[in-house]
Amino acid sequence: MESAIISDIFSQSFSNRSKRLKASAIRELLKVSTQEGIISFAGGTPDPATFPTEEFAKISERVIKEEYKKSLQYSTTEGDGMLKDAYIEILRKHDNIDWIERDNMLVTTGSQQGLDLIGRIFINNGDDIAVELPTYLGALTAYNVYGPNYHGIELEDDGLNVDQLEDLAKGLKREGKKLKFLYTITNFHNPAGVTMSLEKRKRVLELAEEYDFFIVEDDPYGLLRFEGEKLPSLYYLNKGRRVILLNTFSKILAPGLRIGIIISNKEVIRKCVVAKQGADLCGPAITQKIAGHFLHENDIKKQLDMIIKLYKEKKDIMLKALDKYLGDVEGVSWTKPQGGLFLWVRLPKNIDSGEMFKEAVEKYKVAYILGSAFYFNGEGKNTMRLCFALPPKEIIPEGIKRLAELIKSKI
């Protein structure tokens, strides 16, 4: 009953901004990849076996029954104080960040809302901002609507190419313009799986001082390090002077809580709070209280150790399978992540992971995310992201075998 004319009434009224809204390639592909029989390395989703299900079930019943006057009522925009206190403790213990107070934090509806609020309070149409190539798709989705002018910085095995960043900042200055901010995922990059070296972290901060830009450091995976030495965050190194830190509970507790955290100076947080008032008033108190009570009653270290053990095992199985089935294929390489959920595969230039996706799913019964989704400029056609966190250990080798057969058929 939806005739063309009905649609026209609204569609002629869509804002210019809305024309920059594009459906997330990932979420559309995910719908396909969950079909029966397909081994999927696509979704960036944690293994539900890592969720503190029993504890959450008990706590939820309790906070609804005993604290209903708060847990079922409107809550503050700023977020639950008890949860914030628990996170302050995590930052102190695990990242040596010991100067954070409640007013330095805003609890958001997932980190995605953090990205949106950052875009909202900072990005003017046409502003120059730097992102990695590839970068997190959700950041592009959040920022796109505010119309920034993206500049891509190539990602290397030890983090972004700092010389390119310097050239960019210098070039913009020469033109009388200015790099507003750099968006970067420092640890176990999504999608690339790489980690920025300490040397590069220091250099990035020097450049931020020299060219007067700030940094949005997205760190959803930092606590999930399997091996290698833990590196200090840009936020820590810089004492938050020029860095806004985004964190989330999605990968260490459960994504269904939809809890992210923005950490910054009090003025930025106040601005984000007002922006959030307009965006959704406040988050659900229930989920915040579940997380808050869980963190107060349990040692997060135990939870992290359990996840790390599981994901490291899965990562090792995937790397071993990649070696076995694709190790001798010229032009195919992949990153070796020291943590997180993802690794990144580069294929020979002539192979388009987007073009072969249909065949992958329908004929080879294996799914991945096409790399180009993570490039704002359409590059990366010969790349793909594999998530090792969700699929059961036993089927990872078979999935990689199928993927290898597909790739070899294209060479």
Next chain:
Amino acid sequence: MESAIISDIFSQSFSNRSKRLKASAIRELLKVSTQEGIISFAGGTPDPATFPTEEFAKISERVIKEEYKKSLQYSTTEGDGMLKDAYIEILRKHDNIDWIERDNMLVTTGSQQGLDLIGRIFINNGDDIAVELPTYLGALTAYNVYGPNYHGIELEDDGLNVDQLEDLAKGLKREGKKLKFLYTITNFHNPAGVTMSLEKRKRVLELAEEYDFFIVEDDPYGLLRFEGEKLPSLYYLNKGRRVILLNTFSKILAPGLRIGIIISNKEVIRKCVVAKQGADLCGPAITQKIAGHFLHENDIKKQLDMIIKLYKEKKDIMLKALDKYLGDVEGVSWTKPQGGLFLWVRLPKNIDSGEMFKEAVEKYKVAYILGSAFYFNGEGKNTMRLCFALPPKEIIPEGIKRLAELIKSKI
């Protein structure tokens, strides 16, 4: 440790948009009004006694334990199907709307996110939109950031002044401009407590056809009618042709769920879905499943009857107290709502409810919301909103008595 120079790094970078972000007057005042000993008619918050606490507690434990693979994982942006089905049933039974499918609905993080997404996909900077005087503050907060050009339509005891709306649409047309949309709360208006008559509903829809604008109908309170005849929604009368309907569970189940619903044609919903992907990816599945299971297992009619009985009683007590303490005071009048949570008091022109707020709270120990917060143009200084839903029945007369003493002291 936050020196001026640290703040400058970020504050010099704030977007132009962010300068339109102002902290909600209501939320700041609410912080004051919750102090010990104050009788507050301020917050627009339901009575927690109406929350289905026991049922929610049980369901939450169950959906986390038994459905953790979905309830704790990322969910779809569109929202939980079971919850949508339950709401389709409510629309069918209570509003005679029988043509809605899942794709005509988007579950949002409270109705506030619905307002934001509407602003995001429709409002260009400078677009002409019409709002009631007074109107819901949260709508202004949501839309402000997108820079509309507001036009105020006076609110009368039977809804907005339709002649003013016609003059506005005609005037804009004459200037070669166009009214993009009208935002209206049809039932038991927040803040004014009034309901749009059937005659006016029909006239508004005629004007929408004639001047080619659409309508955002916000209806959080429609199911909470205490008395009088139920009126069909604009959305129903118009079969959704030119109307987007916003609903919420905040007033009929619990605000802490943070569940709102946008109802419109599939193209608008698709656009809103993509906008939501950028805004917060998806809402928490837990709260949606709590609401969905509750609605499938319980008769919402029973829940509504219970709330209606309680709020009607409180409303009657408040009206009686107003009559008793302010009935003979010249220049003071109030609306007599047939449902919802609010009534609206008009004071003599020379009294400024904002100026006397501090005295109200500190000396008279009573709180309200200043009416001017609901006017985009700073008018309404001699008005105030009173919420009768939250305060206990027994203390409402004492609160009105205090308020009357304050008001009389100003005359």
